[in-house]
Amino acid sequence: MPLADRFLTVRRDPHSDQVLARGGNPEAHSLLQRAGFVPVVRLQETYHRAPTGLSPDDETRLAAEAVARLRAVGYHVDCDQDFDTARRPARDLPLGASVVRLAERIRAATTTEEVADALTELTASHDGVLAAIEQVLDAAADFHDGLGDAADPHIARRLRYLADERLHVIRTDLAHTRNDLADRHAPHPHRISCGHEIALDEHEASAVCACPSPPRTMPPPPPPVAAGLRR
Secondary structure, three states, X not given: OOHHHHEEEEEEOOOOOOEEEEEOOHHHHHHHHHHOOEEEEOOOOEEEEOOOOOOHHHHHHHHHHHHHHHHHOOOEEEEOHHHOOOOOOOOOOOOHHHHHHHHHHHHHOOEHHHHHHHHHHHHOOOOOHHHHHHHHHHHHHHHHHOOOOOOHHHHHXXXXXXXXXXXXXXXXXXXXXXXXXXXXXXXXXXXXXXXXXXXXXXXXXXXXXXOOOOOOOOOOOOOOOOHHHOO
């Protein structure tokens, strides 16, 4: 990770009077969003701002919370004096971390059964990850139904469309992939299980496992030169 990605600023902009956070990497951006900041995507950069409509005291509390969370996991934050804090809150693993573990299981998988087991956590019809996402979209749609602004009914319809159409396609395709893998019962031809065990006849202290080297992939040959280009 580049060292520059570990540095952020959280300051009140002197021109707009907005509380702005700049710098950091995607992990820092997630921390800012969980602290309450809103991302702003521009052509040259992505930064974060405090939500509109907050009082100055609420903005200060929000900024101090962001500074505390960022510093608690090792980010260097340059901030206004009003936002400075010595608090270092404990960080709970976000819900997305459990889904990332499924990706790690698939990357380490050596058989179709292992990948099918991981995909089952996504596609299970009652309590899979995608079924839970559908419930979240439906709940957000229900919330917008009676919220009051003119655009809210449209947002509710859009959320239900995402649940009923777009998410349905993803669930159907992934379930088909999972079921196909569950029926195949095959090892991956280019992946082998590795227990990191040293062979019994190995004398080198630097040896870490007895696994053979992965097969080499030869680069494709260059395209033939057209006869008319030769001199």
